[in-house]
Amino acid sequence: MHSKFGFLSYEISHIIRQRFNKAAEPTGFTHAQWRALVHLSENQNCRQIDLAEILEIKPITLVKQIDLLEEAGLVRRNKDSEDRRAYRLELLPKAHAVMQQLWEIADAVEAQVLKALAVEEQHTLNALLERIKTDINAKSSSEELLGSMVPP
Amino acid sequence: MHSKFGFLSYEISHIIRQRFNKAAEPTGFTHAQWRALVHLSENQNCRQIDLAEILEIKPITLVKQIDLLEEAGLVRRNKDSEDRRAYRLELLPKAHAVMQQLWEIADAVEAQVLKALAVEEQHTLNALLERIKTDINAKSSSEELLGSMVPP
DNA sequence: TAAATATAATAAGCAAGGGTCATTATATTT
DNA sequence: AAATATAATGACCCTTGCTTATTATATTTA
Structure with a gap:
């Protein structure tokens, strides 16, 4: 699935x-x-x-x-x-x-x-989303870094 | 906050x-x-x-x-x-x-x-979102029901 | 230091996703 | 039979975002 x-x-x-x-x-x-x-x-x-x-x-x-x-x-x-x-x-x-x-x-x-969620579950949810977001940002800046090290 | x-x-x-x-x-x-x-x-x-x-x-x-x-x-x-x-x-x-x-x-x-999330965390995340979605749908259909019982 | 390059803001015009309001052709209710 | 509701859709608009190009500065390089 x-x-x-x-x-x-x-x-x-x-x-x-x-x-x-x-x-x-x-x-x-x-x-x-x-x-x-x-x-x-x-x-x-x-x-x-x-x-x-x-x-x-x-x-x-x-x-x-x-x-x-x-x-x-x-x-x-x-x-x-x-x-x-x-x-x-x-x-x-x-x-x-x-x-x-x-x-x-x-x-x-x-x-x-x-x-529908208990307060604790809401915290869990936000924490998981925050981690996703942080990871995406970290990746895109390391890509930028990589990009700047390989000039066109 | x-x-x-x-x-x-x-x-x-x-x-x-x-x-x-x-x-x-x-x-x-x-x-x-x-x-x-x-x-x-x-x-x-x-x-x-x-x-x-x-x-x-x-x-x-x-x-x-x-x-x-x-x-x-x-x-x-x-x-x-x-x-x-x-x-x-x-x-x-x-x-x-x-x-x-x-x-x-x-x-x-x-x-x-x-x-960034472990597979188990991904399941947790999806389960929480599913519950939110289900609750919203349930609410909107009960609202519709309510609406139909109180004609304008 | 003059020339090439990069950067901050922005104009013009487009795309994706969604909406309102009105119309047509049927169904359903009264 | 007449009034009302419903399924699809036409005409046209909004919001959020984009690409490409321009102008005015900064910064770098030759």
């Missing part, structure tokens, strides 16, 4: 995104922007390219999300004083209020989705 | 889809069509609306996937003899050959992604 981890993880995360987007609709923010906000708050004043790497999306994909967050007054692009090509992303005060609201939605959606 | 199950499951399934789509590119099928094929093979001769419900997508979204699978000669729409509005979806012989090839890709991608 084949494993269905791929389908399962996709289906569950799809449900989470759908429910989040629906519940967050009045705020005007989507799950993708929410993800950017959370990672930005954990890496304040980073450059766009850094945040893109953290989010594992291409810089051009992030540009549009930042545009939206900037229009909404949650984020400001500050010129990097040391590199005139780059911007530093600043999380504005308004962002914290919005994020509090979005965390409530995110937590509620997640609790609903995970309610 | 907030749980990040939503982000984790999204990120991992996104990686799986990306890798699958890349590896399956020569076959001309995407992960969404692959998912439809697998669920159809487990529910042969069902109607489009049934398959859409199984896949948790809207019927109109499925229409396009079935169009592609039909063009590729993997699926045939047969008129339902009891309901002239409906089609029954038949998996053609060619589908089985293609699916064998796609299972190899899917299994390889999954093995790569899950390789």
Whole structure:
């Protein structure tokens, strides 16, 4: 029998995104922007390219999300004083209020989705997923390393 | 500390889809069509609306996937003899050959992604996700039931 | 130090996956 | 018979992400 981890993880995360987007609709923010906000708050004043790497999306994909967050007054692009090509992303005060609201939605959606599991099982699940994620990241950076050692 | 199950499951399934789509590119099928094929093979001769419900997508979204699978000669729409509005979806012989090839890709991608976990841990992970999925399905059908008992 | 190369942000335009709303042809209920 | 519900689908839109190319700087190399 084949494993269905791929389908399962996709289906569950799809449900989470759908429910989040629906519940967050009045705020005007989507799950993708929410993800950017959370990672930005954990890496304040980073450059766009850094945040893109953290989010594992291409810089051009992030540009549009930042545009939206900037229009909404949650984020400001500050010129990097040391590199005139780059911007530093600043999380504005308004962002914290919005994020509090979005965390409530995110937590509620997640609790609903995970309610079939005991708290201990939820920890196990998260720990297993964290290990998968860490391993993937480690592998891709060792590949990058390998790539840089074998120039074209 | 907030749980990040939503982000984790999204990120991992996104990686799986990306890798699958890349590896399956020569076959001309995407992960969404692959998912439809697998669920159809487990529910042969069902109607489009049934398959859409199984896949948790809207019927109109499925229409396009079935169009592609039909063009590729993997699926045939047969008129339902009891309901002239409906089609029954038949998996053609060619589908089985293609699916064998796609299972190899899917299994390889999954093995790569899950390789940080011991086989036993992989089983635990799948079992936990299955329980989440089952619980969500059970809840949504009881909601439907409830809905039908309280007409608008 | 001038020239080649790399990098940060971004514009233009595309793909995949999914959705809403409306339509047509049947079924089912009233 | 008339009203309502349902299966498939057409027209068109959204979200998230991508590739390729451009501009303005930085950095490296010859």
